Amino acid sequence: MSIIVNLDVMLAKRKMKSKDLAEIIDITTANLSILKSGKARAIRFSTLEAICKALDCQPSDILEYTED
Amino acid sequence: MRNTHILKFIVDVIWIFSFPVIPLIIVFIPYIFFTDDFSGLNLVVNGIDLEVLDINSKLFVAISLIAYLAFIYCVYRFRKLLRYFLAKKIFDNQVIKGFNVIASLLTLFGFIMIVVSFVSNVINKKLEFEIGVNSNLMIICLGLFFLVLSETFKASKEFKKNSDLTI
Numbered sequence: 483m484s485i486i487v488n489l490d491v492m493l494a495k496r497k498m499k500s501k502d503l504a505e506i507i508d509i510t511t512a513n514l515s516i517l518k519s520g521k522a523r524a525i526r527f528s529t530l531e532a533i534c535k536a537l538d539c540q541p542s543d544i545l546e547y548t549e550d
Numbered sequence: 551m552r553n554t555h556i557l558k559f560i561v562d563v564i565w566i567f568s569f570p571v572i573p574l575i576i577v578f579i580p581y582i583f584f585t586d587d588f589s590g591l592n593l594v595v596n597g598i599d600l601e602v603l604d605i606n607s608k609l610f611v612a613i614s615l616i617a618y619l620a621f622i623y624c625v626y627r628f629r630k631l632l633r634y635f636l637a638k639k640i641f642d643n644q645v646i647k648g649f650n651v652i653a654s655l656l657t658l659f660g661f662i663m664i665v666v667s668f669v670s671n672v673i674n675k676k677l678e679f680e681i682g683v684n685s686n687l688m689i690i691c692l693g694l695f696f697l698v699l700s701e702t703f704k705a706s707k708e709f710k711k712n713s714d715l716t717i
Binding site: 529 | 711712715716717
């Protein structure tokens, strides 16, 4: 897919663990792993909003478009 | 879920009554071709009274019995499907495959029975045009309905996958 999820990068920048983020935004670590690995088909605005709030960033910091 | 239980019960009853007939049919199909006199048995298959049969009628009866076996197999597959439903494995690949198998068998044997009964009528010089809904046509419709169900479940599985992968 041409949308890349840079959640790993943001987590590293904020020195936060996946497990902690999952707890803060109230999703399972399995779902967060799906999101991080790029296997997710879609992301809810509410989840994106929670991630942006937890990592203090913009959606563009997490999602990136690249041509195939 | 209660409806599924009721349906499972009905299908189970049909299966229990159909199951003992299977070995009899399997033995009876070759037997038809080795004997000519059925007067002692008093059997009727698809409206044909089995007393004295020529080779064409025997063929027709044999195909009818094979179609009946296929129908019993469809009941068996449907029971299996209902078991998946009760286990809440509704979007399992086996369910879609099961619907496909039932659809293919019902449609195929529906067509075969229409062709065989038409040919049988032509051979017996009873060429008649029957307009209306007969059982073979209903079986084909049922087969096509299962085909639609199979496609619907295939699409639903994809929707479910999308839904599950929406974080």
